[in-house]
Amino acid sequence: MDARITLRVDGEERSPTVDTRTTLLDALRDRLGVTSPKKGCDHGQCGACTVLTDGRRMLSCLALAVAYDGAEVVTAAGLGGGDGGDGELHPVQRSFLDHDGLQCGYCTPGQVCSAVGMLDEAEAGHPSHVTGDLARSGPAALDDAEIRERMSGNLCRCGAYVNILAALREQRDQRAHGAHSAQHPQGAQDDRQEQREAAS
Template identity: 65%
Template sequence: MGNLQHHAQTTLRVNGKPHTLTVDHRRVLLDLLRDDLDLTGAKKGCDHGQCGACTVLVDGRRVNSCLLFAVALDGCEVTTVEGLTGNGDGEELHPLQRAFLERDALQCGYCTPGQICSAAGVLSEAAAGHPSHVTDPAAPSGGPMPLDREEIRERLSGNLCRCGAYPRIAEAVEDVIP
């Protein structure tokens, strides 16, 4: 009983770069990103998956990184706000990052990385034709879902902003809709 192994080799591709780490089975992705890889964009807000400050993309889907055990993501692609540009050098902003700045869609900025990652996920989901709870049932299926203000607000509803920058956040997302 004393020989139970509590660690595992885990390989994650984070922002395009492979990382192989020995990870405690109880370690969540958020802590691994912040403490082991020094990617501090994703924030620890509620630590219960209710605020969205820790939102990142795993294999292109948005997730609350505070809820996911890192060992369960072996072989996955993780994209943080730092890696949205694709080159990872931070020189060129992602269109969403630029829109958030231009629209002044942040105040304290704590939730902003999670909001931006979630918005990137929203754009991908809509482009892939995934409906939301407010999507008109009569909307044609099989193609991209149109994103209006109501759709954007519904799809981003899992990301909280204590400062109340919601109108500007929705405008910033509208600015980058293809």
């Protein structure tokens, strides 16, 4: 049986007609031509198909498209662009490039979407399997063990894990510095002054 659904994909509203057994991944790739999420294992074990739906990361190969009628779906291709659509990279994408966090690149769209979702989850205080203090409120402390655990659902056959970890450490630090700057604007000005002096 077919059903017409509406998805807002990377900022654009799309209304494909799909078989009710069609996965979200197949709807994106085969019906809408959105090829950023990749089909790796098709069993929810590799993470290559990870997208963000309504702001939460998910494995699109395990979800029926009809269950997400009306959802906002963001793929790695839709993360960048800035407000003006100028093609600017998302900060996580930039960190992956700067730290060489990819080789063949097949898993990278899923890694990037998972990383964005993971950072947001940690910022919201969601614990992971390795979180020590479950009573702690506020953002989760993203040490290396936390990052590895939270990203463990995304496999990289090329073995770029060391550089992916470095990229996510950078994002963790940038977010922490951004929060510090927002709370302490004078401190942020002092930090920038110290950076200018160190560079000269």
